[in-house]
Amino acid sequence: xxxxxxxxxxxxxxxxxxxxxxxxxxxxxxxxxxxxxxxxxxxxxxxxxxxxxxxxxxxxxxxxxxxxxxxxxxxxxxxxxxxxxxxxxxxxxxxxxxxxxxxxxxxxxxxxx
Numbered sequence: 001x002x003x004x005x006x007x008x009x010x011x012x013x014x015x016x017x018x019x020x021x022x023x024x025x026x027x028x029x030x031x032x033x034x035x036x037x038x039x040x041x042x043x044x045x046x047x048x049x050x051x052x053x054x055x056x057x058x059x060x061x062x063x064x065x066x067x068x069x070x071x072x073x074x075x076x077x078x079x080x081x082x083x084x085x086x087x088x089x090x091x092x093x094x095x096x097x098x099x100x101x102x103x104x105x106x107x108x109x110x111x112x113x
Contacts, residue, residue, distance in 0.1 A: 028081055029056060030051055030081050031050045031112060032048060032065075032079050032081060033077070034073065034076065034079065036075045037073075038064055039098035039099075040095045042094075044092065044103075045065050045073050046065070047062070047063055047079075047104075058104060062101050066090055066091070067090075067105050077111070078112035079110065082107040084107060085105065087105075
């Protein structure tokens with residue numbers, strides 16, 4: 001039983017991607033499009049992320065964007081950003097009314113050119 005719990009824990013750790021702020025942030029790691037305000041997590045917006053580099057930690061997909069600046073909360077807006085996995089105290093309480101999405105914590109953002 002103990003082995004099953006350990007294997008399950010290792011599997012879950014490998015399943016969840018991590019994103020840390022890069023040491024030399026010359027460029028922004030991800031391109032994303034703002035989809036709109038999510039249904040379940042208050043005023044958090046959903047973004048669709050595409051990676052800009054081969055060694056990106058987040059896979060392309062839809063995420064809740066924690067700490068997205070107000071200026072970028074516009075449906076359809078294309079942005080570039082750096083992000084990381086949110087800490088436990090940065091996650092809001094969400095309902096389960098709609099589809100559940102993972103979260104990213106936005107470190108920096110700018111409009112895509």
